[in-house]
Amino acid sequence: MKNYLGIGVSIGLLAAVWTQASVALGLITWVGFVAWATYFAAGGGATGLRNGLLANLSGVVYGWLVAQFLTVATFPGALAIAVGVIALAMCLQAGFAPLSFIPGAFVGAASFFGTQFAFWPTVLALVIGAALGWLSGVLGAKIQAVVGPPPSAEATPA
Template sequence: MKQYVGVGMSVGVLAGIWTQVSIDLGLVTWVAFIAWACFFAAGGGATGFSKGLAANLSGVVYGWLVGTVAGAVPLPGVLAVAIAVAALGMCLQAGWAPLSFIPGAFAGTAAYFGTALNFWGTLAALIIGAALGWLSAVLGSRIQSVVSRRAVTKAAGEETRPAAA
């Protein structure tokens, strides 16, 4: 039995619920999916949650700093320089274990830019997405154990059944 059945089922159900709830509440639906993906990409579990979310949130701060500098300094090329410095910072921060998931920082910055600099909306959606990642992993594991147990029981029952004459 494939080990992704449980997580696939939990992600599918939770993704549908999140989409409807986020639309009803006016939350940024797609940003949560970024954090959700970062949870799994960073390894899942406690490590994926902490590294993915910390990196995502740091990325939002980098994006905010870039926007602030670019808005305050009316010189040609300031946006490019601010982006270059932020990109350097997002890579260098990986030397500190809690922020060592570089793609998460870039994802957080991109999400912030993609929401047209909606700081609080981006933060809320990233936090919710990380929580959904954790929840989908926990539920997925439980579903997988039920599915696997049934598959083993079914396979054992087929092996012990007398052959048809």
């Protein structure tokens, strides 16, 4: 359990700062947290930052495309068809390494839908959240180096 102290402290401190700052600045707090989680789910480090964030942002673009499609397609089932098409596209893009983290694309699209199609506020919160993920990983390793041995490969949070 001690191996998680560094990451736990860094995430706890940065989560408090993010919550206070995002609320004060009118940013979308929860979107930042899902991007932060995406960073770790995508493997952390430089790869997790790149693959997680790029997948998140691609999902926002796909969500935007659905919103644009719905401005002209008003027939029953239009939303279902559009979502089906972007779900396929989000899976197929995984053949391109920087967009290979499929869950990240779904998180990005869902975040865009969850913000009621607020494109730039969603993008901003995703970028900040990914940066906080990276920062918490760096700070967590530094804190862990001070308080005890670094986590083993098996104990590293995913």
